[in-house]
Amino acid sequence: MADIEKSLIEIVEMYPAVLDDDKKLKSILKDYFPEDKRIQNHLYMVCEQGILEDMKGATEINKYKMVRYIHRLADDYGISESMAKEAIVAWTKALKIKAEEVSISESRAKQNQDSIIDGNSAINFEIEDENTLHFSGKEGRIIPNIKLMKGTYAVKLKGDIFFKLVYCDYKINQKMVIGSVYREEECIFKIERNIDNHNPGYFEIQNRGDDNLWTVDVVKLD
Amino acid sequence: MSEVIARPGGELASRPLHFFWVVDCSGSMFGEKIGVVNNAITSVLPEMIDEADDNPNAQLLIRTLKFSTGASWITDSPVKVEDYVWEDLEAAGVTDLGKAFDLLAGQLDVKQMGERALPPVIVLLSDGQPTDDYKKSLAKFQKLPWAKKAVKIAISIGQDADDDVLLEFTGNRELVLQANNAKMLAKMIKWASTAVSAVSSGVSNNAEDEIGDNDSSSGESVIEDGNKDTGNAAVPSVGNGPLILDMDNIPEPDDAGDVW
Numbered sequence: 001m002a003d004i005e006k007s008l009i010e011i012v013e014m015y016p017a018v019l020d021d022d023k024k025l026k027s028i029l030k031d032y033f034p035e036d037k038r039i040q041n042h043l044y045m046v047c048e049q050g051i052l053e054d055m056k057g058a059t060e061i062n063k064y065k066m067v068r069y070i071h072r073l074a075d076d077y078g079i080s081e082s083m084a085k086e087a088i089v090a091w092t093k094a095l096k097i098k099a100e101e102v103s104i105s106e107s108r109a110k111q112n113q114d115s116i117i118d119g120n121s122a123i124n125f126e127i128e129d130e131n132t133l134h135f136s137g138k139e140g141r142i143i144p145n146i147k148l149m150k151g152t153y154a155v156k157l158k159g160d161i162f163f164k165l166v167y168c169d170y171k172i173n174q175k176m177v178i179g180s181v182y183r184e185e186e187c188i189f190k191i192e193r194n195i196d197n198h199n200p201g202y203f204e205i206q207n208r209g210d211d212n213l214w215t216v217d218v219v220k221l222d
Numbered sequence: 223m224s225e226v227i228a229r230p231g232g233e234l235a236s237r238p239l240h241f242f243w244v245v246d247c248s249g250s251m252f253g254e255k256i257g258v259v260n261n262a263i264t265s266v267l268p269e270m271i272d273e274a275d276d277n278p279n280a281q282l283l284i285r286t287l288k289f290s291t292g293a294s295w296i297t298d299s300p301v302k303v304e305d306y307v308w309e310d311l312e313a314a315g316v317t318d319l320g321k322a323f324d325l326l327a328g329q330l331d332v333k334q335m336g337e338r339a340l341p342p343v344i345v346l347l348s349d350g351q352p353t354d355d356y357k358k359s360l361a362k363f364q365k366l367p368w369a370k371k372a373v374k375i376a377i378s379i380g381q382d383a384d385d386d387v388l389l390e391f392t393g394n395r396e397l398v399l400q401a402n403n404a405k406m407l408a409k410m411i412k413w414a415s416t417a418v419s420a421v422s423s424g425v426s427n428n429a430e431d432e433i434g435d436n437d438s439s440s441g442e443s444v445i446e447d448g449n450k451d452t453g454n455a456a457v458p459s460v461g462n463g464p465l466i467l468d469m470d471n472i473p474e475p476d477d478a479g480d481v482w
Contacts (some may be wrong), residue, residue: 015316015353027351027382030250031290031316 004039004086007032008094019056042087051088055095063100064130074134100110107182136215139207141167146201150194152221156186160207165189168200188221227279239280239340239418240300241270242329244322246379247290251313255349255379255482258404260310262411263297274303285329289322295329310375315341319348319387320356323363330368341371345414346391348391349482360390373418373467377401378409380482399472402481410474413417417468 009220011018011028018024033039052070055061059067066088072076073084085102135143146165156162163181172215181187195201205216245259274282283300287293288311296309330335330342363369376388376398388398397412401407 021351023382023384024351024353027250027384028316028353030350031353032380034252034313058382120394149229 004033004043005093008043009089012094019052020180029077029144040085042073042079042083043090045073045079046087046091049073049076052091055097058095058097060098061092061100063102066099073130131220132217133218136213137205137207138211138213141203141205143203143205144200146195146203148191148195148201148218149220150191152188152190154186154188154217154219154221155181156217156219157181157213157214158216161214161216162206162208163216164204165201165218166204168193185203229471236279236281237340238300238336239277239282240329240335240342241282241284241418242326242342243284243286243413244326244343244344244346245286245288245311246317246319246350247288247311247313247315248317248350248353249275249290249314250317250350250382251379253313254404255407256311256313257420258407259347259411262408264308264310266412266415267303267306269412270303273416277415286311287319287322287325292318293321295325295326295441316353317348318354319352320354320457321358323356323359327359327363327369329364330366330372332368335368339368341373342368342375343375343418344447345375345377345411346380346388347377347411348388349383350449351382351384352387356387361451366410373397374413375399376406379407382482396469396472402475406473406476410450413468413471413473417471 011032015024017081018028026040026122029043033043043107046069049069049072051072065086069088070081070084073079073087074081077084089099116130135141140161146167148165153165155165161182162193165178166175167178178189178191203216204217205214209213243263247256251259270282273281282303282379284303284306285300286296288296290313292315296311326344335342360446374392374397376392378385378388378398379401381402383400389395392398399410401410428468
């Protein structure tokens with residue numbers, strides 16, 4: 001691992017232009033790690049997933065972001081989380097970014113905890129803290145397989161969109177719509193029953209306006 | 223008693239035909255790629271000797287330049303093809319193509335090449351992206367009279383090679399050959415080694431002829447050397463005799479099997 005980090009540091013110092021050119025980066029990774037396609041691929045994946053671009057300019061990365069990055073690689077490429085973590089940590093060291101330590105056991109969030117991020121795919125959300133699901137886009141979206149523990153939530157919107165949370169309550173065999181929120185409103189809603197694999201839910205965002213970026217924050221209050 | 227009558231004028235003098243292999247030896251060439259290059263060039267040398275025998279008016283001289291982190295010549299000077307022994311190259315390091323162009327430019331000096339030489343043949347093999355500032359070195363190289371007259375062929379190895387750079391080098395898309403697997407690489411090396419032959423038939427000097435123009439309708443490209451009066455004392459005076467480039471028999475791309 002130390003050799004990989006050392007080589008990556010050398011690449012960043014001696015050939016910084018490759019960070020802005022995917023083809024050149026791929027080529028130089030092949031030059032530096034000729035006998036190890038796995039390392040070439042794992043390091044390149046960080047670039048291919050946009051994580052390297054995301055990292056540029058950062059001085060530190062919190063553990064939530066680290067978790068998100070690890071999940072993104074592991075989920076999209078079918079690699080183990082430890083391999084994903086290895087690649088991401090190598091890049092943080094090469095870019096001299098202070099990254100919060102994340103243990104692999106902690107990275108798949110524990111289902112028993114009340115954190116809003118538990119069980120929700122890191123691919124769909126930017127996770128800045130453990131009580132907020134933040135996502136954005138330009139077009140309408142449906143984000144499936146939402147998991148929310150019972151409690152009180154706030155939804156804050158920016159942009160000309162219409163947001164709703166829909167889930168199926170199989171106990172009463174009914175589709176529930178909670179918290180329809182329209183254009184830059186903020187609303188508070190309560191969930192009486194856990195939204196999870198038994199009662200799966202989804203977020204629906206309808207873009208009512210133009211092509212500008214919209215954002216949604218779902219914050220767990222208690 | 224018979225006597226040997228000496229021919230007036232002595233033996234027919236041959237003109238040097240310099241053939242350069244410029245080989246990417248960066249880390250990405252490690253393993254199968256550099257192995258194929260080594261084997262293919264080794265096995266094509268006897269054919270090059272045979273071709274040279276069929277062209278008595280040209281003295282084929284081989285020189286190999288390798289580049290990875292830095293660049294260097296394998297031999298101190300050009301070697302006659304019949305005496306040339308291929309040394310297996312190894313692959314490690316980055317891709318300093320610019321340094322290769324710098325060394326090549328040094329060799330294409332009129333003093334090094336001589337004035338009677340035929341247009342040199344340069345075959346560049348690469349599978350990646352240059353890691354140094356190659357553009358300045360390439361521009362400097364391309365200004366040289368011998369570089370303008372040279373037959374420049376590039377073999378693009380694998381799908382990650384920078385074909386734009388190779389096209390800048392050859393100036394001709396048809397002479398950027400794709401080799402995406404071991405079989406194609408060997409075929410392309412063989413074609414590039416034997417595609418150029420010198421013909422001694424009398425062709426008068428043609429002023430202002432462009433070197434490297436392809437007349438693909440005939441399946442052959444005639445590379446005519448001519449005296450270009452540029453007022454530059456360093457411009458080589460190459461006299462008569464075209465080179466023929468066998469464009470008709472460029473191997474067809476074949477991506478069957480493993481693709482790099």
